[in-house]
Amino acid sequence: MTRNNLSWKIGGEAGFGIKSAGVMLGKIFMRSGYEIFDYTEYPSLIRGGHNTFQLMVDPNKANSVSQSVDILVALNQESIDGYLVELSHSGLVLYDQAKAKLSARQAAKYKIEGLALPLSDLAKDSGGGLMRNVVALGATLALVGQNLSIANGVIKENFKRKGSTVVNNNLKALKSGFDYIKKNYQGNFFCQLPKLPAKDNILISANESLALGALVGGLNFYVAYPMTPSSSILHYLASVAEKTGIVVKHAEDEIAVINMALGAAHVGARAMVATSGGGFSLMTESLGLAGITETPIVMVNVQRPGPATGLPTWTEQGDLQFMLRAAQGEFPRIILAPGDAQESFDLAAQALNLAEIYQTPVIILSDKLIAEGSTTVQKFKSNTIRVNRGKLLTQTQLNKIKNYNRYQITGDGISPRALPGMRGGVYIANSDEHNPLGFSDEGGDNRHQQVDKRWAKLETLAKKLPPPIIYGNPKAKNTVVIWGSTKGVVLDVYHQLSQKQQRKIKIMQVQYIWPLADKFITEVLNKSRKVLLIENNSNASLGQLIAQETGFKIKNKLLKYDGRPFFREEIFSILDKF
Numbered sequence: 001m002t003r004n005n006l007s008w009k010i011g012g013e014a015g016f017g018i019k020s021a022g023v024m025l026g027k028i029f030m031r032s033g034y035e036i037f038d039y040t041e042y043p044s045l046i047r048g049g050h051n052t053f054q055l056m057v058d059p060n061k062a063n064s065v066s067q068s069v070d071i072l073v074a075l076n077q078e079s080i081d082g083y084l085v086e087l088s089h090s091g092l093v094l095y096d097q098a099k100a101k102l103s104a105r106q107a108a109k110y111k112i113e114g115l116a117l118p119l120s121d122l123a124k125d126s127g128g129g130l131m132r133n134v135v136a137l138g139a140t141l142a143l144v145g146q147n148l149s150i151a152n153g154v155i156k157e158n159f160k161r162k163g164s165t166v167v168n169n170n171l172k173a174l175k176s177g178f179d180y181i182k183k184n185y186q187g188n189f190f191c192q193l194p195k196l197p198a199k200d201n202i203l204i205s206a207n208e209s210l211a212l213g214a215l216v217g218g219l220n221f222y223v224a225y226p227m228t229p230s231s232s233i234l235h236y237l238a239s240v241a242e243k244t245g246i247v248v249k250h251a252e253d254e255i256a257v258i259n260m261a262l263g264a265a266h267v268g269a270r271a272m273v274a275t276s277g278g279g280f281s282l283m284t285e286s287l288g289l290a291g292i293t294e295t296p297i298v299m300v301n302v303q304r305p306g307p308a309t310g311l312p313t314w315t316e317q318g319d320l321q322f323m324l325r326a327a328q329g330e331f332p333r334i335i336l337a338p339g340d341a342q343e344s345f346d347l348a349a350q351a352l353n354l355a356e357i358y359q360t361p362v363i364i365l366s367d368k369l370i371a372e373g374s375t376t377v378q379k380f381k382s383n384t385i386r387v388n389r390g391k392l393l394t395q396t397q398l399n400k401i402k403n404y405n406r407y408q409i410t411g412d413g414i415s416p417r418a419l420p421g422m423r424g425g426v427y428i429a430n431s432d433e434h435n436p437l438g439f440s441d442e443g444g445d446n447r448h449q450q451v452d453k454r455w456a457k458l459e460t461l462a463k464k465l466p467p468p469i470i471y472g473n474p475k476a477k478n479t480v481v482i483w484g485s486t487k488g489v490v491l492d493v494y495h496q497l498s499q500k501q502q503r504k505i506k507i508m509q510v511q512y513i514w515p516l517a518d519k520f521i522t523e524v525l526n527k528s529r530k531v532l533l534i535e536n537n538s539n540a541s542l543g544q545l546i547a548q549e550t551g552f553k554i555k556n557k558l559l560k561y562d563g564r565p566f567f568r569e570e571i572f573s574i575l576d577k578f
Contacts, residue, residue, distance in 0.1 A: 005058040006144060006191045007066050009468055010136065012075030012522035014042065014051050020158070021073075021133035022053030025140065026374060027154045029057045030203050032146065033196025036376045037062040038486070039369065039565070044228075047562055050078050060195060060495075063340060063375065063488030067567040069145065070191050073136045074100050075119070080180060084110045090190045096120055096132060115185065121554060122176040127169030134170050138177025145192040148178055172424035202379055207232040209341040210300065210348045212274055212380060215244055217349030218387040221264035221271040221332035223249040223257050227366040228312050230274040230302040258299075258397065262290055265297045268392075268419040270352050274300035277319045278309070284327045287361055291331030293429040294407070294454070295414070296355035297363075298348075303367040305563050314563030315368035320541035323363050324514060330451065334362040334460045335514040339487030340370055342377050343511065349385045357390035358457045359414060365513065367536070369485045369565045391416045398425050405436035409449055413456025458515045467520040471507040473522040478578055481554065483510045483542050484532050486566060493571040501576060510542060518549040525552045532578060533557045536565060 008025065012018050019040055026036045037056045043049035054069070056062040068088040074080045074095040080102055087093060093114045095102060098121065102114035115131055118137060123131040134155070141151055144524040159167045204212075211233050214222070224234040234250065247264075251257045257273050265271040275283070280301050290297050301323060305316040323335050334354050338344040351362040358463065393416050398404065401416070406427035408415040415436075418425025428438030433450060435441040472480075472494055482490050487509050494502060508524055510516070525531055525546075532544045533554040538561040540554070547553045558574055560566055 001190065003191050004193060005056075006071065007054065007056055007069050008052045008071045008073070008089070008140065008191060009051040009052060009069045009083065009086070010073040010075070010133070011050065011079030012133075012510060014045070014047065014049050016075055017130065017133035018053050018075075019052040021137055023374070024025065024154050024158055025137055025205055028137075028141070028146070028151045028199055029042050029055075029193065031150045031198065032156070032193070032378050033198055034059055034193065034376075035062045035201075036203055037373065038375070039065045039373050042313050044309075050082075052079070052083070057193060062492070064492045064568055065565070067569045073138060073140070075132055075136070076100055080106070083110060087112045091346050092143070092189065094136060113187075117177070117180060118175075122180065123173055126173035126176055127165075131170055131173035134173040137179035138174040138179075140177075140180045142178045142181035143189040143191075145194050147187075147195075148174060150195070176252065182372055190250040199376075200379055201376040202554055203374050203376055204341050205232065205372055205374045206338065206341045206344040206366055207302065207372065208236050209377070209380070210338070210344040210364065210366070211236045213345035213348030214298070214352060215240070215246070216345075216380075216382040216385050217352040218270045219246055219352060220250060220269040221247045221249075221261065222273070223251050223260045223264075223271070224274050225251050225254050225257050225279060227254075227279045228274045229304055229315075229371045230276050230279075230300060232372065233274045233300065233302075255286070258283040258286040260517060261297055262286060262293075262295055265290075265295050266293075266420065270296075270356070272298040272300065272352070274302065274511075276302050276304050277306045277322065280319070280322075280326065287333075288327035288329060288331065289431050290361045291327065291329075291430060291454070292433070294359040295429070296359050298351045298355050298362045298364065300364045300366065303365065305561070311563040313368070315485070315536065315565050316561060316563060317367055317486070317536040317541065318538070318561070320365065320483075320513065320537075321544065324545065330455075332358070332360050332421075332454055334358065334360065334461065335512075336362065337365045337484045337511060338370070338512050339482075339484055339509060340377075341375050342380075344370070345380050347474045347511075353388045354461075354549065356392065357388055357414070358461055359390065359417060359456075360457055365484065367485050369536075370488070390414065393418050393422070393425070395422055398422055406438050406449065407434060407436045407453070409436065409453050411456070412460040413453050414460065417451075459546055460472055462515045462517075465512050465515065465517065467517045468524075469509040469511060470524075471509065473503050474506055476504055476506040477527070478505050479508065479524060479528040480505060480507045480530045480575070480578070481531065481533045481542070481546070483513065483535070486536060489566045489568055489571050490534060493568050494576055496568070496572060497575060501578075505575065513542070513545070514543060516549045521546060522550040522552060525550070525554075530578065531556060532574070534566070534571070535559055537561050
């Protein structure tokens with residue numbers, strides 16, 4: 001039976017173009033009208049180690065990866081020995097006969113077909129042994145019924161900066177792999193992906209999407225210290241800083257990062273930082289400073305497994321409770337959790353507005369899976385995004401205020417905000433508890449007033465925040481609760497279910513983590529017959545928060561915390577019987 005989707009995986013030593021091959025193949029299929037989602041695995045080594053890149057190709061939306069692989073490209077023996085178990089029924093392993101061997105015992109055990117290719121020889125004949133990955137791309141395209149017209153264009157784009165010789169050599173390598181399959185493979189591979197009508201899509205990661213959303217949202221100042229898996233935000237913004245007119249700073253450490261950002265925000269810049277959990281830990285004291293001085297700042301935490309160094313190049317959702325309570329004392333913060341690249345774009349722009357409207361830190365909680373994995377999305381639309389600076393005063397407005405108080409007690413908790421240098425707007429941004437002018441004040445009544453004023457912001461915000469998003473059958477009595485990157489795999493699996501099973505299920509995605517939409521969530525859960533919580537962590541962080549705020553304890557949980565994301569098969573086995 002012929003299929004029009006594909007799960008493709010390549011494995012080999014770092015430095016042999018594992019990721020670049022996958023990215024190029026993703027672009028080829030995207031331009032052929034397909035939807036793409038990719039996933040990389042690599043060790044936390046500065047150099048070397050074994051890498052893999054998995055690509056999901058589908059005519060419909062692809063948001064996740066499967067355990068099952070249809071084509072495995074093995075550039076070394078480790079890839080054969082480690083991933084044969086993942087091959088689907090009728091799957092095919094393409095391996096470099098000079099670097100690896102598929103034994104008769106392995107072929108019989110896994111009931112698979114192996115195709116030994118002279119990848120090294122074909123690459124050398126094309127101009128260099130490093131081009132084995134490109135030869136494998138040509139072989140893949142021949143197997144799935146593609147021609148080389150789109151692929152040739154992608155190769156030219158990818159290697160253009162290296163000169164015509166490199167471009168031509170890679171074109172030869174691509175064609176050599178394609179021709180070898182056409183000449184030597186007599187079978188009809190069961191995955192056939194002919195060219196489809198083109199879509200107006202781009203292939204982009206959530207990190208890049210978040211950076212673009214921040215730019216559209218008026219970002220002026222970005223500062224970071226590189227930390228996997230957040231680093232590509234810094235790389236992208238640095239590459240466009242001159243063109244967009246923003247300041248991008250690579251600071252010496254995370255403490256410098258957060259304090260530079262606070263300084264920029266204090267004088268009126270829209271400022272953002274990004275890191276992972278370990279870097280965020282170093283920023284927590286200054287997070288508290290932002291809270292008490294009511295300085296608007298956006299902080300991005302791209303999660304990876306902890307504690308300490310943990311698994312620095314893998315994925316997890318283990319930092320939610322940390323984000324709720326980071327820094328000593330009590331002060332308001334806003335926490336947003338995008339589930340994919342589109343939401344990362346939207347929420348980055350929204351976060352900058354929220355930070356200034358409510359004059360408080362906003363935390364965006366992402367993770368490695370979506371941050372580094374690329375997916376196809378429609379081209380972003382920015383015409384609906386408006387910059388809202390809240391109660392930031394103009395000089396004309398400030399002139400009308402007789403005695404300006406930066407921390408004035410107001411009904412909504414939000415005080416008028418002047419910037420340094422504005423006439424009549426002098427105040428102290430004080431890390432001590434302070435009175436409305438910013439002067440230190442240890443009086444009990446003042447303490448009550450300022451604490452209550454700050455918390456009133458969340459009460460104001462809670463009335464305006466959108467509720468969790470409902471997918472599936474809104475009238476269903478079985479509810480699946482998700483947040484962040486688990487969105488993609490749950491939605492993909494939902495669409496694989498029978499219509500009868502789909503009618504039984506609704507999916508509730510909590511996108512605005514804090515303040516929590518407790519009334520909405522309570523109503524949904526109380527009306528449900530069965531509730532399933534799915535999280536990529538060990539202690540059900542969102543489940544704990546829901547129990548804390550609503551009293552509803554979700555007993556049925558699907559948790560995963562091995563550093564890997566949920567695969568489709570893991571979710572399907574549960575939802576198909578839910």
